[in-house]
Amino acid sequence: xxxxxxxxxxxxxxxxxxGLKAGDVLDLALLLxxxxxxxxxxxxxxxxxxxxxxxxxxxIAEGCDLRAVLINSGNANACTGYxxxxxxxxxxxxxxxxxxxxxxxxxxxxxxxxxxxxxxTTVLRGVEALVADLxxxxxxxxxxxxAAQAIMTTDKVSKIVGIEVETSxxxxxxxxxxxxxxxxxxxxxxxxxxxxxxxxVDRQTWQAMLQRVxxxxxxxxxxxxxxxxxxxxxxxxxxxxxxxxxxxxxxxxLEDGLLQIARDLAFMIVKDGEGATKVVExxxxxxxxVAAAEKICRAVANSALVKTAFFGQDAxxxxxxxxxxxxxxxxxxxxxxxxxxxxxVVSGGVRDxxxxxxxxxxxxxxxxxxxxxxxxxxxxxxxxxxxxxxxxYISINADYRS
Amino acid sequence: xxxxxxxxxxxxxxxxxxGLKAGDVLDLALLLxxxxxxxxxxxxxxxxxxxxxxxxxxxIAEGCDLRAVLINSGNANACTGYxxxxxxxxxxxxxxxxxxxxxxxxxxxxxxxxxxxxxxTTVLRGVEALVADLxxxxxxxxxxxxAAQAIMTTDKVSKIVGIEVETSxxxxxxxxxxxxxxxxxxxxxxxxxxxxxxxxVDRQTWQAMLQRVxxxxxxxxxxxxxxxxxxxxxxxxxxxxxxxxxxxxxxxxLEDGLLQIARDLAFMIVKDGEGATKVVExxxxxxxxVAAAEKICRAVANSALVKTAFFGQDAxxxxxxxxxxxxxxxxxxxxxxxxxxxxxVVSGGVRDxxxxxxxxxxxxxxxxxxxxxxxxxxxxxxxxxxxxxxxxYISINADYRS
Numbered sequence: 001x002x003x004x005x006x007x008x009x010x011x012x013x014x015x016x017x018x019g020l021k022a023g024d025v026l027d028l029a030l031l032l033x034x035x036x037x038x039x040x041x042x043x044x045x046x047x048x049x050x051x052x053x054x055x056x057x058x059x060i061a062e063g064c065d066l067r068a069v070l071i072n073s074g075n076a077n078a079c080t081g082y083x084x085x086x087x088x089x090x091x092x093x094x095x096x097x098x099x100x101x102x103x104x105x106x107x108x109x110x111x112x113x114x115x116x117x118x119x120x121t122t123v124l125r126g127v128e129a130l131v132a133d134l135x136x137x138x139x140x141x142x143x144x145x146x147a148a149q150a151i152m153t154t155d156k157v158s159k160i161v162g163i164e165v166e167t168s169x170x171x172x173x174x175x176x177x178x179x180x181x182x183x184x185x186x187x188x189x190x191x192x193x194x195x196x197x198x199x200x201v202d203r204q205t206w207q208a209m210l211q212r213v214x215x216x217x218x219x220x221x222x223x224x225x226x227x228x229x230x231x232x233x234x235x236x237x238x239x240x241x242x243x244x245x246x247x248x249x250x251x252x253x254l255e256d257g258l259l260q261i262a263r264d265l266a267f268m269i270v271k272d273g274e275g276a277t278k279v280v281e282x283x284x285x286x287x288x289x290v291a292a293a294e295k296i297c298r299a300v301a302n303s304a305l306v307k308t309a310f311f312g313q314d315a316x317x318x319x320x321x322x323x324x325x326x327x328x329x330x331x332x333x334x335x336x337x338x339x340x341x342x343x344x345v346v347s348g349g350v351r352d353x354x355x356x357x358x359x360x361x362x363x364x365x366x367x368x369x370x371x372x373x374x375x376x377x378x379x380x381x382x383x384x385x386x387x388x389x390x391x392x393y394i395s396i397n398a399d400y401r402s
Numbered sequence: 403x404x405x406x407x408x409x410x411x412x413x414x415x416x417x418x419x420x421g422l423k424a425g426d427v428l429d430l431a432l433l434l435x436x437x438x439x440x441x442x443x444x445x446x447x448x449x450x451x452x453x454x455x456x457x458x459x460x461x462i463a464e465g466c467d468l469r470a471v472l473i474n475s476g477n478a479n480a481c482t483g484y485x486x487x488x489x490x491x492x493x494x495x496x497x498x499x500x501x502x503x504x505x506x507x508x509x510x511x512x513x514x515x516x517x518x519x520x521x522x523t524t525v526l527r528g529v530e531a532l533v534a535d536l537x538x539x540x541x542x543x544x545x546x547x548x549a550a551q552a553i554m555t556t557d558k559v560s561k562i563v564g565i566e567v568e569t570s571x572x573x574x575x576x577x578x579x580x581x582x583x584x585x586x587x588x589x590x591x592x593x594x595x596x597x598x599x600x601x602x603v604d605r606q607t608w609q610a611m612l613q614r615v616x617x618x619x620x621x622x623x624x625x626x627x628x629x630x631x632x633x634x635x636x637x638x639x640x641x642x643x644x645x646x647x648x649x650x651x652x653x654x655x656l657e658d659g660l661l662q663i664a665r666d667l668a669f670m671i672v673k674d675g676e677g678a679t680k681v682v683e684x685x686x687x688x689x690x691x692v693a694a695a696e697k698i699c700r701a702v703a704n705s706a707l708v709k710t711a712f713f714g715q716d717a718x719x720x721x722x723x724x725x726x727x728x729x730x731x732x733x734x735x736x737x738x739x740x741x742x743x744x745x746x747v748v749s750g751g752v753r754d755x756x757x758x759x760x761x762x763x764x765x766x767x768x769x770x771x772x773x774x775x776x777x778x779x780x781x782x783x784x785x786x787x788x789x790x791x792x793x794x795y796i797s798i799n800a801d802y803r804s
Contacts, residue, residue, distance in 0.1 A: 048727035048735050048751070079723050081736075081752040114720020115753055229724050304706065304791075312800030318516025321481050322631050325450035333450050334483075349450070350483040351517055389706075391796050398714030 006162035007140055008175040008196045010034045010240025014133040015146030018126025020074030020112070020119060026150035028126040029071045031194055032134065036065035036105065037238035038200075040207035042214045044231035050078035051118070052108040053230060055088045059107060063203060066236060067105040069194060070095055070127070071151045073179070077110040077118040078229040087120040094124050098131045109192050109232050111153055111179065148177040151192055154396055155179050159268040165257040167250040169243035172199040174257045178265040191218060193233045193265055199254055200239030202246070209255050210235045217262035221270050221385045222301045233262075270385045275392025278310050281370040281385055288378030292329045296373065297382040299327035307389035315360030317345045324373060335376040341369050408564035409542055410577040410598045412436045412642030416535040417548030420528025422476030422514070422521060428552035430528040431473045433596055434536065438467035438507065439640035440602075442609035444616045446633035452480035453520070454510040455632060457490045461509060465605060468638060469507040471596060472497055472529070473553045475581070479512040479520040480631040489522040496526050500533045511594050513555055513581065513632050550579040553594055556798055557581050561670040567659040569652040571645035574601040576659045580667040593620060595635045595667055601656055602641030604648070611657050612637045619664035623672045623787045624703045635664075672787045677794025680712050683772040683787055690780030694731045698775065699784040701729035709791035717762030719747045726775060737778040743771050 012032045020027040041060045043053050059066070070091065077084045092106040099106075110118070138146065148158035162175035180191035195210075214233050235258070245254055271279050282301045287293035300306055303323040309316040317338055324336065338346035340363040345355050363369050414434045422429040443462045445455050461468070472493065479486045494508040501508075512520070540548065550560035564577040582593035597612075616635050637660070647656055673681050684703045689695035702708055705725040711718040719740055726738065740748035742765040747757050765771050 046724060046727035047729075047731070047733050048723050076720070079720060079735075079748070079752055081750070113718075114723060115748075116720075117753075229720075229727060304795075308796055308800050311796065314800065316515075318478070318481060318518075318631075321450050321516060322448060325448035325631060327449075329449070331449050333481075346481070346517075348483070350481055351519075389796065391793050393706075394710055394713065394791065394793050394796060398710050398716065 005160055006164050006173050006175060007144055008162065008173040009198050010238045011175070011196050012134060012140060013143040013147040014130050015143070015148070015150035016126065016130050016133050018072070018129060019122045020072055026146060027072060027074045028123065028130055029147040029150035030130050030134065031069040031147060031196070032099070033067050033236060033238045034240060035238055036067055037236035038203050038206050039064065039066040039107070040203070040210040040235045042211055042233045044229060046229045046231075048079060048229045050076050050110060050230040051080055051084035051088045052077055052110050053232060054085060055092070056107055056109070056232060056234075059104060062104075064104045066107050067101045068095060068099055069107045069109065069234065071109040071111070071192065072123055072126075073111050073151055073153050075110060075112040075116055075118055076114045076230050079115040080118050084118050087118040090120060091123055091127065095127050095131075098127060107234060109230070109234075111151065111192055111230050114229060144175070144177070151177065151179040153179065154274055156272055157268075159265055159272070161261045161264045163257055163261060165253050167199070167243055167245055167253050168247060169245060169250065170241065172197060172241050172243050172245070172254065172257070174261050176261040176265050178269060180269045191231045191269065193218065193262070195233065195235040195258060195261060197235075197237045197254070197258075198239065198241035199237050200241070200244040201237045201251070201254065205251060206235060206237055209251070209258060213255065213259045213262045216259060217266045220383060221266045222298070267385060270387050273387035274396045275390040275394070276387035277367070277390055278388040279368045279385060280310055280387070281383060282373070283370060283381065283383045284373045284375065285381040286375040286377055287380040287382070290380045290382060293380050293382035295329050296324050296327040296375070297384050299323045300371070300373065301384045301386035304389055307386065310364065310388035311390045313361060313364040315340065315345065315357060315364050317360070320371065320373070321346065331375055332377060337374040337376065339372045340364065407562055408566050408575050408577060409546055410564065410575040411600045412640045413577070413598050414536060414542060415545040415549040416532050417545070417550070417552035418528065418532050418535050420474070420531060421524045422474055428548060429474060429476045430525065430532055431549040431552035432532050432536065433471040433549060433598070434501070435469050435638060435640045436642060437640055438469055439638035440605050440608050441466065441468040441509070442605070442612040442637045444613055444635045446631060448631045448633075450481060450631045452478050452512060452632040453482055453486035453490045454479055454512050455634060456487060457494070458509055458511070458634060458636075461506060464506075466506045468509050469503045470497060470501055471509045471511065471636065472532075473511040473513070473594065474525055474528075475553055475555050476514040477512060477518055477520055478514045478516045478632050481517040482520050486520050489520040492522060493525055493529065497529050497533075500529060509636060511632070511634050511636075513553065513594055516631055546577070546579070553579065553581040555581060556676055558674055559670075561667055561674070563663045563666045565659055565663060567655050569601070569645055569647055569655050570649060571647060571652060572643065574599060574643050574645050574647070574656065574659070576663050578663040578667050580671060582671045593633045593671060595620065595664070597635065597637040597660060597663060599637075599639045599656070599660070600641065600643035601639050602643070602646040603639045603653070603656065607653060608637060608639055611653070611660060615657065615661045615664045618661060619668045622785065623668045624700070669787060672789050675789035676798045677792040677796070678789035679769070679792060680790040681770045681787060682712055682789070683785060684775070685772060685783065685785045686775045686777065687783040688777040688779055689782040689784070692782045692784060695782050695784035697731050698726050698729040698777070699786050701725045702773070702775065703786045703788035706791055709788065712766065712790035713792045715763060715766040717742065717747065717759060717766050719762070722773065722775070723748065733777055734779060739776040739778065741774045742766065
């Protein structure tokens with residue numbers, strides 16, 4: 001089932017239907033470490049953080065080691081005020097009691113509709129069933145798959161990755177699951193990801209590593225430009241492998257591995273973007289300053305007109321030029337070159353003399369391609385993944401709650 | 403035909419098909435003043451200004467009085483390099499000769515696809531036909547309507563307004579036409595507007611007045627967040643009425659009139675937004691600083707998720723809260739109130755206890771409504787008009803060139 005996906009030792013999983021969603025769709029997930037794990041996390045910057053985000057931030061700030069992560073879909077527990085925060089505490093208390101842990105070892109995430117009262121009774125009943133499920137008949141692979149499914153909202157497919165990396169202390173495993181298909185934007189939106197390893201690593205190192213990895217992976221994707229109230233990337237290191245990583249070469253190996261699984265999950269999120277039919281890499285090079293490259297890159301990646309042209313497989317490079325021009329960065333139009341994969345489209349701010357519409361259209365018919373914008377004004381660059389804007393995006397989001 | 407629309411004395415109009423668009427769709431328009439008119443203009447801030455924008459900026463900077471405005475649809479003459487600029491000069495020269503004017507009295511605008519070579523021969527042939535058409539059988543009302551149609555691109559309806567205002571010097575008329583349905587954003591995008599008056603007014607006063615009016619009208623609308631290379635608002639005052647306005651009370655009357663026709667045209671543009679089925683006013687009040695109010699207002703007005711919810715007639719206020727939260731402004735979530743028209747939805751950052759989904763949905767079923775966001779943190783406010791994001795937007799823009 002999960003071919004070539006390495007499952008990190010020292011973790012168990014469960015995913016069940018507790019009644020937050022209609023039908024018998026899975027909606028409650030549990031990740032359980034066999035011993036206390038060093039935890040790092042990156043959260044949404046939205047000024048309306050959801051109740052579990054407020055709670056999780058405190059845990060991370062206090063340096064709590066974690067044993068268990070409970071995630072529900074179907075309700076975001078966001079904009080639920082003081083009652084929402086009490087509900088998080090209640091759920092954590094009940095799960096801690098059921099697992100014979102302390103409340104501070106329980107991390108909570110929620111995803112779903114914003115602003116509805118949190119159905120705490122349903123979730124509490126679910127917690128009981130979830131713990132029973134841990135002892136149930138699923139092998140760990142099936143259980144991981146169930147957990148990955150239970151955190152989905154508008155996702156069409158579950159997102160699981162797992163690799164092994166070789167350190168000087170021995171083999172270490174990295175496994176990740178994620179959800180997110182809409183509200184995806186720069187600062188991680190309606191996006192949840194859980195990255196697990198059996199390596200042992202110092203807390204400060206782990207947090208700094210996660211922040212760098214998130215900046216290069218989940219913060220480099222854009223589906224619709226919206227940022228959610230619930231975004232969370234949590235990384236756990238439980239040390240079960242016995243590999244205590246302190247040498248900088250070993251930490252580099254670990255960070256490369258963490259970046260690889262984070263990028264793979266980020267790619268899956270864009271590919272599963274609400275209604276998306278294309279994954280497009282936007283690369284800006286030759287900028288004077290990374291900030292300038294990023295501004296232009298984000299303007300192009302977020303342009304509704306550009307994204308709709310991708311859907312129409314229309315090599316309408318004028319819309320890309322227009323987005324470059326309104327990004328708010330001083331540029332020299334006469335120096336700008338644009339390519340679709342290997343096809344040069346624009347040279348010096350005007351259509352390349354050798355460009356043919358057929359060659360451009362052929363690239364846009366591919367499910368994945370790159371748009372490269374070279375400003376020829378410096379050495380800095382920035383890259384983002386984006387998706388196209390389609391009829392299905394409208395259908396999914398116009399009807400989400402009905 | 404143009405009921406209740408006052409047509410400004412001292413101007414003649416023409417609109418013909420010259421062959422830039424398929425079929426016999428009108429694609430070339432002429433506005434002709436019977437005497438030199440004081441001109442003011444506001445142009446796109448896009449870093450890739452189209453060739454006619456580059457030319458027009460020079461004319462305005464040099465304080466040229468204008469006699470004629472030539473506007474073509476079907477080709478934007480943008481990203482066409484040096485050749486594009488030569489084409490503008492050629493067209494202006496030929497029109498000046500045909501009308502026995504000097505080239506500096508001719509203003510040029512283009513709208514349509516970006517980056518295609520400008521079909522100058524087709525336009526030059528059209529200029530001849532257009533001048534002949536001036537002498538043709540249309541009365542001035544029919545001719546104005548033809549001109550307004552000839553500047554349309556993806557617009558479904560032509561946009562014409564005309565009013566009279568009473569000054570101490572006598573009656574003055576203000577007439578305006580505009581086009582624009584997509585690429586509409588803060589700083590006026592793929593939007594052309596021509597505002598004509600028969601008042602006499604000093605050039606500096608006229609330019610300052612136009613800038614203030616544009617900031618309160620065309621810069622307060624958003625369809626898709628894209629800003630074009632060609633946006634232009636041109637205002638002409640030819641003094642044919644004999645009313646020379648210098649008293650501040652008269653200038654206020656003129657400015658109020660100019661703002662009224664600009665706002666009416668801006669409203670028509672949003673209503674005709676590509677695929678739009680709703681016109682929604684977003685108002686942020688209680689902000690500490692206009693800039694903060696504007697940032698939040700624009701975040702909500704441009705959110706793909708919010709706009710899709712409007713289309714779905716879904717009172718999904720959580721998406722509005724999320725957009726308020728990611729606008730990059732420090733806010734106090736516990737103070738935020740949100741209403742749909744008269745229906746209070748959110749009080750103190752959570753769902754209002756008296757709110758019912760039915761009441762919210764009833765507002766969203768209206769073709770026009772207001773979303774009011776009160777931050778309760780200051781005295782400043784900002785308002786924008788936006789449209790919904792629909793299947794038709796995707797269809798129009800995925801297939802625009804095919």
